[in-house]
Amino acid sequence: MRMHFSLQTTICLVASACGRSVAAQADYTNYVNVFMGTTGGGNRFPGVVAAPFAMVKLGPDVQSGTTDAYSGYLPSGNIWGFSMMHESGTGGAPKYGVVSQMPVVGNVSNPLADLSQGRAAADQGQIGYYKSSLTSGVTVELAAMEHAGLYQYSFPSGSSSSVVVDVSHVLPSFRGLGWEQHYSGGNFTYSSDGHYEGSGTYNNGWNLSPDWTIYFCGRFSQQPSSMKTFKGTGTTLSSYDSTPSVSGTERVGGVFTFTQTNLTSRVGISFISSSKACENLDREIQESTSLQSLMNNAKSKWNAQVLSKVQVSGASDADLQLLYSSLLGMFLIPSNRTGENPGWSSAEPYYDDSFTLWDTHRCHTALFHILEPVAYEEFIRSLIDIWRHDGFMSDARSSNYNGRVQGGSNQDNVLADAYVKGVRGAINWQDGFSAMQTDAEETPPNNHDPKAPDSSTKEGRGALPDWLKYGYITPAFTRAVSRAVEYSTNDFGLYQVASGLGNSADAQKYLTRSRNWRNHWNPAATSNNHSGFVVPRLANGSFVAQDPLGCGGCYWGDAYYEDNPWVYSLNAIHDVYTMKKFIGGDDKFVDRINKLWDLKIFNAGNEPSFTSPYLYNFVKGKQYMSVQRSRDIGKLYNSGAAGLPGNSDAGAMESNILWQMIGLYPMTGQTTFLVLSPWFPQLSIDLGNGRRLEITTTGGNKDSAYYVQSLKVNGENWTKAWVTYQDVFASGGTMEFVLGSTPADWATDDLPPSPASGDL
Template sequence: MALGGFARAAMDYTQHVNVFQGTTNGGNRFPGVIAAPFAMVKLGPDVQKGNTDAYSGYLPEGNVNGFSLMHESGTGGAPKYGVVSQMPVTGNVTNPLSDLSQPRASADQGSIGYYKSSLASGVAVELAATEHAGLLQYTFPSGSTQSIVVDVSHVLPSFRGLGWEQHYSGGNFSFFSDGHYEGFGTYNNGWNLSPDWNVYFCGRFNQKPTVSKTFLGTGPTPASYDTTSFVSGTQRLGGVFVFSESNITSRVGISYVSTTKACQNLGDEIPESRNLQELVENAKSKWNSDVFSKIQVSSTNDTELQLLYSSLLGMFMIPSNLSGENPGWSSSEPYYSDIFTFWDTHRCHTSLFHIVEPVAYEEFIRALIDIWRHDGFMPDARSSNFNGRVQGGSNADNVLADAYVKGVRGAINWEDGYSAMLTDAEKVPPNNNDPKAPDSSTKEGRGALPDWLKYGWITPKFTRAVSRAVEYSTNDFGLYQVAKGLGKKADAEKYLNRSRNWRHHWNPNATSNGHSGFVVPRQANGSFAPQDPLSCGGCYWGDAYYEDNPWVYSLNALHDIATLKKYSSGDSKFVDRVDKLWDLKIFNAGNEPSFTSPYLYNFVKGEQYRSVERSRQIGRLYNSGPGGLPGNSDAGAMESNILWQMIGLWPMTGQTTFLILSPWFPSMTINLSNGKTLEITTKGGNKDTAFYVQSLKVNGEPWTKSWVTWEDIFANGGTMDFVLGESAAEWNTGELPPSPASGDQ
């Protein structure tokens, strides 16, 4: 069916969404209920199978041990949240601390705003939600005893043995004469190594329990389990409720602030009169209006439509909009958390976030700056209201620079934004003594800054020295962009020069497979350490390169590509260097440092067609099924990648440049802010076999450049009209894309 004309506004795009996309094969996507983009409540099942980490709570096989209201999506490292949980049990619960988990009788079902699990016990559990509250609808088998266990100590465990597992520290639980209950849990650790944090809850049922009990204990049996209405302490605790009827509706509100706020959220968002179907319809309407309707295509291929709209869902699950739910400080500014992580998302996610959700994006930028105001640093990652962990550079700098050069203003205080960036660039963060990287802070900022300031490179005394140096260079380029825009000429010159420091790691004598010159570790005395360009050791926290090898990081100074071409001995060697990522089986589409590498051919005249070929190769690694992502979703980074392939562009973060690829659809409309649109059309080709660009018009004018700018097509809308064909054509004979840090070669 073609999505065109007057039907667009009323179109239900959710029919094309598979909420289980990317939930297996390492994608780690969350398939449960998220009632709106960035909603705080993410309600779904928690599943355990042996010692397998369930990063989002979900596994396709294993036993369900609870349904909880808070999850992340697509993350690696270790699971986070899985808190505010309850579990239905048939029969009397003699020991709420025992294993109450159940296998599923059939595969889970889900769609936008709705989720259902059918347990082997005969209990059917249907879920719906709002932004700060969840609804759980239980249907028990007839003739059974109906019990619901609320376990405050429930968290998602980790079995990796890396010290990133979550801990329950304590809490309290109360039930009241009207049948409702309140309390909070305290938790800590997780991948970001956060200290204690609290989440508060307030729950009600549609019928008054016949029996209400609390429990408290640590061992195989509770130290107390009786009708006492209040328990508190560091032991496991919670409540058990027994009902006389088989159909039970449970409504729960949550808050980071207080039980009073949790009860308010519940009353405001899911009053007793609101039913499951109404919540489902509200969620569908919200996702349609806020996200799915922003990109419309002409297509009769439901496989492609499912990939498009399922990927859009995956992009906007996190971060979480916690405005009004910030327990750390009082502020009129928006507040967002659950950032996993800018190391993943700054490369192509945040630029599409800006286009699809511009209002939320401005709020998000303001929130980052406000975190700096109160916590001292912007996050590279943040969860449970705590910064951490930094994998490479201070990549919030890149995100702010990208927003600034593309004209995001609104209520943003850019002087404060620049000051936040300056903090990253000049202030050494206190060492948080991370066991995996004890040399410097992994909480925030640039831990290896002492070397960066002293030498202009990073010595091996700091972990991830080379990958950090490449990223610090792009971070400093971000400062240059904002300083230049704000008229800070001396700062602009300083940070432009510093953005070239990656060159200090370039060893022209390092060789591999017919190529000379790679970024390698450099000692304090200026000598280069021996380095095999095909090796990155363990490629992890303690190594010189993080999650990729010297071949990839040697192509990652994306603000200085002309220098890279010069260092690589010219155009033909540069093209071959990019080719070698495939010839040597180095390229990994699931690894973020590689994301832009396939499109660097656009920096050589006549070679854009190679970028298109790589784009199509990457596109074939995706589908809308459970195993449809080539790696962790990484908070939507992976999904934003395939969405840019469909659009036929690639963003250069921190610049206004978009590299031109080849669109998938005969026509695509991207709805921009203020009623403007970008219209992209193709003629004479198709996505799979005739995808080479033959010619292009931008805003009606013939176009021979392999790139466009924000101002060309996004700032005021625009058109891109492609003619495609089955064979490559050297159409890109015009000016090459900018290389803004290369002026001093």
């Protein structure tokens, strides 16, 4: 695979050094490896995404035995189509892989047969461009706009050229968990001018969605010498002839054959209608539009909207590649589908493919807000509008359908984070709070998920009956303990917004409920010289015996989801002082965090662990330990194909390493950022409207002399191991670090706030 990098080793930041115009004109895409995180479980999508949040994600679909291709891509195996829609960095089961076409050398005798091809060379890619060379001799090059894609084919000379459009094409899952997608039916029509239209209907996938439909419209650069439609089941044809239209629940599609060996195919998609798909195509990619112009357009948009927002100097090529490749991975999804919502008519923005806020609320959405504030406000408005029309906001959503909720209603955390940081614009915050209250007070109908049949996994808080009745969650509900910890943080989010809106009664109620995680704390639970862990609790109030190092399968049917009591006992980040007290004071608290590494519990690729390494900042004199953990985590990343320590999870993993580079870490739902240690001598973040955060380091280096010796914030000596959003982001600011090779006791002032802890 090709990594398209420039030889430039630094990007100018300071005007006196090289002029701001140089920095403004830099092509940061030269540092992006689109294949970062595509192997080793990262599941990132390497294909063409023409702009942040683009609806079209055009790339290859690869089959390799019984391996799930979550983003369509696998590094080895045969390509069996190139499709218009994909997710990025998700797990569970693949979603989309629809509106596909496959080039075939020669005439096609059976379009329902396996037409897949191996690759003659490794795929190549950069922002706005993707290339596959097939063993059949066909070269496929891809480019796109937000709602349309361009396929450029080069066939071997001396044979006819065919393109098969298979409406039934959808990414499969082989895990046997009941999460595989299904094709329900479709229609396909071609016209005498060679253009075609149609739609496909699909269902299921990881979010268990019912039938949903995508429409398409395609045009070729050459008039076909032959056009046929087909219908059949499996690989058995029931019709294959020149009839210009087919439809039904059988597999349907069309085959176009050409005498030319070089041709392009333009395809538009829409969730509204095939005529809207044609409109999208004709507006975005005309017959004269070149692949190169689309590449240039994509690079321009990514540079302007995301990549140029972060500028550094003094960085190695490897770190620049990691920085800008991570920024790409952060903004591939969600998908901006404003104007493409088939569910309701609204003047509000509409975003889909939030997959999932359980993954992204811890650190992704806080950086989303800082780097893309306009889109972030739109995203918040979209969440609220989904509540207006669907009844609940979405913790996860794809194909215009909510699901699946893994823990709490973490959209509440996201709204709270936006509110306390002053995000207003066109957001109706009274509606926003009402949407949050729906999560907090209304039990969603059970969608009877086979993996967790006790309550809804579609939306809201399925275990709410226990939460309201007992103030904790009994084993009658799956994931009882991890849900309880998350419900506490969700209720803290409601407290934050209610307080800001002047609703004192609700604020007090939800602040009290935010402390209910304490009801799962069993001081008698012991493990490795530590006492006190969150454990399951029965309706009669008794605790269930629980080995804090165990969690069963750590999955849907267990008391803890994707981690164990050691980790979840440190997850009430709004109530850290109480955690410290329960654990036994500062020394025990530090040792409790240390044990995550000593006992090999900590997993940098798993979101419940994300904040734990930086809780040392809540103990005076221990900020350096957060820095050390931060640097250790940084070593697990690189910009290569296996460069992520776990599933990208819609960019959650990439946002985590970006915060390490910046030298701060967000406490979601609060204005607090914990101070770590920046990677670069100079880093500048464009905050919009002429505001910037300028971060500098002197006296040290990223790899060996990274401990904070002193810090100035906005020119003033700073002796706290935390800053607030207002300090450095609201109006911009400066942070001047002095670094060294040994720890220094510099953070002697107040500890970070623990707003739910009261007078503890």
